[in-house]
Amino acid sequence: MGELVLEGRNLSKHYQVSGGVFGKPGTVKALQDASFSLEAGKTLAVVGESGCGKSTMARLVTLIEQPTSGELLIGGKPAAGDSEALRKTIQIVFQNPYGSLNPRHKVGYILEEPLLLNTSMGPGERRRKAEETMERVGLRPEHYERYPHMFSGGQRQRIAIARALMLEPKILVLDEPVSALDLSIQAQVLNILSDLQSELGLAYLFISHDLSVVKHIADDIMVMYLGRVVESGSAKEVFARPSHPYTAALLSATPVAEPGRKKERIMLTGELPSPLNPPPGCAFNPRCRYADDTCRASIPPLETVGPTPAADPHRAACFHPLASGK
């Protein structure tokens, strides 16, 4: 078991929204009671559809926002307030490579900016470091003098990754890093990411809705629905034996490159409920085919399912986990 670099304990984030002049102000529970842990050199994938709290989690982990309740530990130390030292150990790569690079700065400056802000390195040293990192992500030295708009999406995403690496972080939050890219470029960027992980021992918090990508890169997986973790465990376990009906539905919607294989596709009906007004009980109950009165009355706890190792338990928040024969 590797070094624990990131741990979330019952993290919650609530947003207050005003209801206009006449409406009542409401509370959006964007994230509720999320607990997770991440070891050095491992990848934890966070999966779910839009509005499930994935990006809120990214904002909490990167210390852009403070959790409403719960505790976040980075490298074993609690991250409270503006912990500058901890900030350096965690960096983020965004989904949209067209928005994440400052259009007014040259690539060289974009890469050196984190060093400029956090270290006392001289210009020569900064430049050497920037060129070293550029090489690492497969960019050529002559790209140093160019502006972001001169690059393709894949190249920009590599610049964004290089920038995130400049401070030598231990944890990289990847907020849908490949979903804006072409399929062929996706593979290229994913390969760079896994090479970097094995070279530098980085821990990834990989946020995605694309399960085929997740299957390729994740060690552990966490499925979220409407702000809550509904299933977590090692990627192998979860993909082989999904316990929560929502996970099963997600998995069945993923295309499989295996002609002739009979596919049972679980169709979900209905829309994702509004996070302003979630349904009582299990948030998934209006769309679940196994839902009964218990599901509508109380929220299922996240419990261990199946015979899994105690170190990395496979857990699901469901009163009727699928592995029990359904």
Added chain:
Amino acid sequence: MTEQTASTGAETSAREAKAQTRRRMLAEFWFYFSENKGAVIGLWVFLALVVIALLAPVIAPHEPNQQYRDALLVPPVWQEGGQWAYILGTDAVGRDMLSRLIYGAQFSLFIGVIVVSLAMAGGVSVGLISGYMRGAVDTAIMRVMDIVLAFPSLLLALVLVAILGPGLLNAMIAIAIVLQPHFVRLTRSSVFNEINREYVISARVAGASPFYLMTRTLLPNCLGPVIVQATLSFSNAILDAAALGFLGMGAQPPTPEWGTMLADAREFILRAWWVVTFPGLAILVTVLAINLIGDGLRDALDPKLKRS
């Protein structure tokens, strides 16, 4: 000893490298700026105006305030009755139009530069703070700006000059205050557009302070529309200063300021077309040249329009 030489050597080379970067940036800027033919023409016209303004005492054939009593309202030289001594004619009290126009360039450019610098420096910093802080600070600043905008600009400038006392300097301060809300609003809305972009969040994750975010991350991305507004304000400033001068609140009468000249000549529009036409043309050419430059600047400063 050798160590010292080595360190000074390193310093010199660092300074040289810096100078080289600056030269390269300038060359790059000129390359993109010169793509726009109109902007280059505008720049030459503007430079010519600056030269004329600077060399006014050398170029001008007469003193601007010298009155030739035997040559009242003499038409320009190509018209019947024109004299070579007064190429563009004379005004109602016999002052040479050309000399007055040449000296007037000094005043108009001076007014434009000072007013726009004041309004832009104030407006952009207030706008940045307003857009960045949001909430109560933003509301307070914007309400004050709304009050300034609610008055007709000339009326407010007039009130301000009445409080400060008439004179060119006070007129310029008043016009700068009146023009400032446009810069505040423009900067603020640009900041609103940019602040939630991912590169700003990325700079925050990298540990940028609010001051760094405002000046280094946000400001360069908000300057495009501000530069265009600055060129428009330049002409506004010249015109407003002229209007104030006409009302006796700005440049005082013998001053050869273009707007004041225009105002003085109002009653001779039908009888002597040259007394109104030439100051008007001078303002038009200046404003047009500056607007063309603004256009070219915007193109050259926006990397998205650059070709690799």
